[in-house]
Amino acid sequence: MSQYRRARRPYDEEPENHERWLISYADFITLLFAFFVVMYAISVVNTGKYKVFSDALGDAFGGAGAAIVQNTEVQTTPQATPQAIRRRAMIVQEKVRMTKLAQDLLSTMAPLVKEGKVRVTQNSRGVSVEINASVLFDPGEAKLTEASREALQAVASLLKDDPHAVQVEGHTDNQPIRNIYASNWELSSIRAATVVRLFIESGVAPERLTAVGHASNQPVADNNDPIGRARNRRVAVTILSGVPDPETEIPTAAEAAPAPAAPQPAQ
Incomplete structure (x- = not known):
């Protein structure tokens, strides 16, 4: 029986690949790039395209249409004019x-x-x-x-x-x-x-x-x-007052609540 035995071929080991990390690194860079693209897309909203896309989704899923677009613009407070500042000081x-x-x-x-x-x-x-x-x-x-x-x-x-x-x-x-x-x-x-x-x-x-x-x-x-x-x-x-302020009521600075005055028989 021994003469029929085939000689076992030695196991061929694959050569070690020292550049496998590049695959993981490339995947990570791709994900990071996608993340920044999504963040940029969220920060800059095209109202027209957003409404068209929202309407299309609403029609496709039987919804009521577009969602309300949130105003992402930063509201700036108008600066007071020099005349307004002087009047407030007065x-x-x-x-x-x-x-x-x-x-x-x-x-x-x-x-x-x-x-x-x-x-x-x-x-x-x-x-x-x-x-x-x-x-x-x-x-x-x-x-x-x-x-x-x-x-x-x-x-x-x-x-x-x-x-x-x-x-x-x-x-x-x-x-x-x-x-x-x-x-x-x-x-x-x-x-x-x-x-x-x-x-x-x-x-x-x-x-x-x-x-x-x-x-x-x-x-x-x-x-x-x-x-x-x-x-x-x-x-x-x-x-x-020489400079009335119609916008606000000045808090009482000096006030004394009067006691009921004694009634007079006539005016």
Whole structure:
């Protein structure tokens, strides 16, 4: 049997290939190139081609059509013009001046503020000093009391050298007037004019002053009860801002919430 045995051929080993790594390297470079191509394609979206492609996919799969294209453009905030920057600076400076004025008025009227008869507020329109009519006038009258003259003269001393325009507004409740005045229009207007006349006598320039009567048309409380009517009988002295800012409401800088004023039997 041994003579029939074939001699086993030795195993032919393949020669070792030292350049096999080039295949893996080439695959890696190809994948890396594809990755950057995809990233570039995502970052630069052709809106028209994207919509056509999206519509085609939607029709093919029975969808509703194209998807919403997201806006990939960077939104830039327009730069402020020099004029806008200067105006904003003027508004800020004016707010500072008006806040200082509100604080001075609040300090001057402090005793009446504590009694709830005077309210000092600041807003986008300017600074307002709201004085209960019982402090200034006898019921149904438009002549200032002696005590009220001192308080108003103190206010006038602050406004005398101030350049802002001043508007004085008279207000009443809704009760019919029963004296020499034909209606609440006359009473509110004459009360405002009386305060203006005192300011002029105290040195405030007449061209800065305006007197307005509102009668009962701008109530701040309910006219159905005596306490509300007492609050509605008032005179408001408003120092108008020289650079109004209509976009924003200035936070209250000096404000004291008034206690309910004692009701008066008449205006």
